[in-house]
Amino acid sequence: MTAAHVLLGMAAIPFIYYLIAVYSSWRYFHQPAKAAEGAFTPPVSNLKPIRGLDPDAYENLASFCMQDYPDYEIVFCIDSDDPAVASVIDGLKAEFPERRIRVLHGSGRIATNDKVAKLARLVEEAEHEVVVISDSDVRVRPDYLRRITAPLRDPGVGAVTCFYTPISINSFTDHLQTAGMTSDFFAGVLVAWQLDGIKFALGTTIATTRSRLAAFGGYASIENQPADDLLVGRLIAEQGREVVLLPYVVETVPDYHSMRALLHKRLRWLVVMRHMRPSGHFGLLFTQGLPWSLAAVALHPTVAVAVGFLSTYYSLRVAMAWVIGIHGLKQPRFWKQMPFIPIWDATAFVIWVASFLRKSIRWRGADYYIREGKLVPVAAATGKQ
DSSP states (O other): OOHHHHHHHHHTHHHHHHHHHHHHHHHHHTSOOOOOOSOOOOOEEEEEEOOSOOTTHHHHHHHTTSOOOSSEEEEEEEOTTOHHHHHHHHHHHHHOTTSEEEEEESOSSOOSOHHHHHHHHHHHHOSSSEEEEOOTTEEOOTTHHHHHHGGGGSTTEEEEEEEEEESOOOSHHHHHHHHHIIIIIHHHHHHHHHHHOOOSOOTTOEEEEHHHHHTTTOGGGGTTSSOHHHHHHHHHHTTTOEEEEEEEEEEEOOOOOSHHHHHHHHHHHHHHHHHHOHHHHHHGGGGOHHHHHHHHHHHSOOHHHHHHHHHHHHHHHHHHHIIIIIIISOOGGGGGGGGGHHHHHHHHHHHHHHHTTOSEEEETTEEEEEETTEEEEHHHHHHHO
């Protein structure tokens, strides 16, 4: 066997991953539905750390005031000098006087990760044991709290998270982001579910309890670290508790104002993953079907190789997106994203390569190094040298 044949074999490795992703996704969405065991509606504290206003902020937050749920509060933590956010919350109080809405001003903490510092205070001041944490760009249906808290009936469940889809898909950037989310990110999530179980959470929604958070030290213990959603899920799973990924969908309002914003966010996330899960980050190389297929064609520029590799690549990628987005998440509009999959894959590969060259990340207008898993402001680190 020649080296060329070995390389051709390596170029087919992503196809194995794709097949695993299709199988994992199909199996996940065809799990037997658990029988309902009567009402389980513990009092809930909805926790919302807010910094600035997302697009359609009022509509997003109002959806949490329209829950078909007997007993819940909504607690915001906002910056003290943010009158725009305060005005929106005042509007909610006026429109929904029957809802218990509280506002905390500032985290009262000094931390690198302001969002997590706010969550530390929110959890501390929440009235109820069950807490539901969600991003401010999330919009939900009236059955949200009933669905997301139901698995917590089982004492072996430590946290619950769920999928998300964009409310609208209009720009080129929206199409590209949605193609990547459905066929790439969610595929990786479901492969992880199949192989090792869910040991992380998605920031759009985390339902858990104050006891489960306190068991690992709470948000205060990770207030200087990135990727708090991943960490919370991991730290709860390390307690021997199950993290449940529900086949339930919440909506998010796209906030990518430009292609550049999308690239920066994706690059930031991959740099964080390179530090937190270095072996898994490197392993993404073997999930990149497009560059491997193009390499195979370059190595053996024949019609048979070109048709075999490129058609297999695209067919499997479409199959992944269909099983997850259209069949599983019931989003027929995702058919329009299929032509964007190769564009996303090419973009994602370039960003993955670039992630090895970045020493810092840019987040909320500031630059940070990641050292020993913690965020260190670049300016502070430079000043110490």
